Amino acid sequence: MIHSYKLGGYNIVLDTASASVHCVDDIAYDAINAYKTGPREKLVRDICEKYGIDKSEAEECLNDIAALESEGKLFSEDDYKPNLDFLEKRAPVIKALCLHVAHTCNLNCEYCFAAQGKYHGERALMSFEVGKRALDFLIESSGNRHNLEVDFFGGEPLMNFEVVKRLVAYAREREKECGKHFRFTLTTNGMLLDDEVTDFANREMDNVVLSLDGRKEVNDRFRKTVGGVGSYDTIVPKFQKFVKARGDKSYYMRGTFTHFNTDFTEDIRTMLELGFDQLSMEPVVCPPGDAYALTDEDLPILFEQYEKLANMMRKRRDEGKPFTFYHYMLDLEGGPCVYKRISGCGSGTEYVAVTPTGELYPCHQFVGNPKYLLGDIYDGIKRKDITDEFKKCNVYSRKECDSCWAKLYCSGGCAANAYNATGNISGVYKYGCELFKKRMECAIMLKVDEMMSSAENV
């Protein structure tokens, strides 16, 4: 399967199964799109008539297409399905935890999927003993995996900072004796960021996700204290100080956009003006009836915004002021193998969420849903039927994905989004697919632009 599109002044052709990317001129673009539609003689004639070129030139173009086909870089077959056997037989391991150290929050954001941090349950803080057992459970369940990931999440994890510090110290002790490597991350709203947290996070956290929605009026519409005061004025100076101290280490300034700020590139612009350059901006996750839910009418606006964002990135790069956007980060040469691309995100299989009392769920977005309670950190996973369901949730489990060019970029999509949209983790959240495909088109265009610009500069 191929996917061809025009964006940013480029004609781009993607070969789905090989994940090859081609930048082509108008003649090759038409020729590739028509290549499988009729006899070669007709194709040559059509190209010559449309573009006024010699027959030999048209033939040369078609020969190049044929060469790429024989190299497996155009019209290649998706024959990866048998590789699922390997994944099914691979020993089950858990290598990543979303550690909910605080089911409570010092902000009261209306759009929060975690219901103001409580996940529809009681307010709670994880004790050190529960966290310690969770880390032991992770080590015990991780088989021969070396890299283990733990994200301190909430609610607001810094409301339980002492436990976070003790857990990191404990993990550092254990990783030496177990031959493991812990990668810690922290997702915070910034309200409790201070010098001590900054020093600690910059020393111990591989990545930090900082929540800010962009413009003050946009941020403060939802991200308010319990008393109803917007958080912008409190968190922005803290974030600026934090990021300055962080140096070269990774972070994401992560925002959420809703129906009320579909012009989210303005929020990206604000983040840049504030001095942040590693950015992520996500569509809100909420029931479709909510006032701030994204609508079908928003979709073309969002598409335009994603294109605008890509152009902002090109411009800033050329001006020597580059920034990164999470969804436009693609590693075409050193990216994931085909197993990763067909097996999905790992939720409910390699990745689980742990509540403050030690319950296990397939991922943070399922926490609080009794239907998806897997077990606990003491007795392990009891509901193999649920983990089996997640294991089967892959790029080949949805018929809608069969004909989708982007399937090896998203590996079938987010199970939680599918569940929220369709009531089934193997369903398809079509709205999310549309946004994802647009983002991939933009991300690949940026890669093509990078290549073509550097070729021009040689």
Add this chain to the structure above:
Amino acid sequence: MKRIVTMKTRDLKASAKNGGCGECQTSCQSACKTSCGVANQKCENKAK
């Protein structure tokens, strides 16, 4: 090729032979937390 520039990309078919070590990052962990994208993950297979 005169009319086609092909980018350098990982050979996915070859990756079926020596991939699947599982050392790479779990997809949305520590990033968006709301969607599944795998193409931006770095491969961490030391044996590839």
